[in-house]
Amino acid sequence: MAALTVWQGIVEHTKLRAGQTVLVNGAAGGTGHFAVQLAKARGAHVIGVASGRHEAFLREMGVDACIDYTTTSPEHVGRVVDLVIDTVGTMGENPLLMTLKRGGTLLWIGRRSMNNGIIGTEHTEAGIAIEKIQVRSNGAHLAALSEQIDAGRLRVVVDTVVPLAEARKAHERGEAGHLQGIMVLRVAEEACGLT
Numbered sequence: 001m002a003a004l005t006v007w008q009g010i011v012e013h014t015k016l017r018a019g020q021t022v023l024v025n026g027a028a029g030g031t032g033h034f035a036v037q038l039a040k041a042r043g044a045h046v047i048g049v050a051s052g053r054h055e056a057f058l059r060e061m062g063v064d065a066c067i068d069y070t071t072t073s074p075e076h077v078g079r080v081v082d083l084v085i086d087t088v089g090t091m092g093e094n095p096l097l098m099t100l101k102r103g104g105t106l107l108w109i110g111r112r113s114m115n116n117g118i119i120g121t122e123h124t125e126a127g128i129a130i131e132k133i134q135v136r137s138n139g140a141h142l143a144a145l146s147e148q149i150d151a152g153r154l155r156v157v158v159d160t161v162v163p164l165a166e167a168r169k170a171h172e173r174g175e176a177g178h179l180q181g182i183m184v185l186r187v188a189e190e191a192c193g194l195t
């Protein structure tokens with residue numbers, strides 16, 4: 001689901017081109033690590049925003065630059081970004097808007113963006129498009145992602161595997177934050193090959 005969200009965001013809602021600059025907020029998490037890789041695969045220059053502990057991991061995923069949000073405010077990069085992929089979401093005015101060039105896009109997927117329930121596009125006075133998206137099931141998109149994974153072009157990094165019967169633990173792990181990659185609920189061991 002995390003990869004599908006980012007895939008649909010980049011392919012359907014933005015016009016990301018090679019050479020453009022992408023800033024991924026929450027770059028080490030489930031959606032974030034896919035966003036970094038998919039943006040890199042499209043030839044973008046990628047800035048990853050995460051806490052400092054993730055720097056080595058983010059470099060492995062392919063980021064060109066890291067910002068540790070615990071010490072540095074991302075707005076300090078200036079208006080150099082074409083696309084922000086915000087997997088964290090910020091209530092009210094989003095400070096990441098200050099990093100975008102005129103004509104840029106903020107792709108807003110983080111939970112907090114969904115509070116008002118509005119999915120769609122808004123335009124700010126600074127000529128920036130804000131795309132709030134919601135993932136939906138799509139077999140063709142999943143097939144395209146599987147192809148990338150099978151070919152070794154997209155890595156799926158697993159933070160934690162939890163048996164379905166202990167799903168509560170997965171929620172607790174998610175709420176504790178600082179994930180690196182995705183969490184997996186083990187539903188059918190043999191079928192998933194997660195032994």
Ligand SMILES: NC(=O)c1ccc[n+]([C@@H]2O[C@H](COP(=O)([O-])OP(=O)(O)OC[C@H]3O[C@@H](n4cnc5c(N)ncnc54)[C@H](OP(=O)(O)O)[C@@H]3O)[C@@H](O)[C@H]2O)c1
Pocket residue numbers: 001002005025026027028029030031032049050051054069087088108109110111112133134135136174177178179180181182
């Ligand atoms: N719109 C949709 O259709 C859709 C689909 C899937 C998920 N979502 C939502 O998207 C959000 C992210 O999901 P996820 O699975 O990627 O979550 P996740 O795996 O928990 O990742 C969140 C990441 O953000 C980092 N982070 C936390 N606070 C931050 C901050 N202030 N600035 C920058 N990074 C920060 C965390 O680690 P560090 O703090 O250690 O850096 C973590 O690596 C969730 O709210 C989820 O509900 C929406």
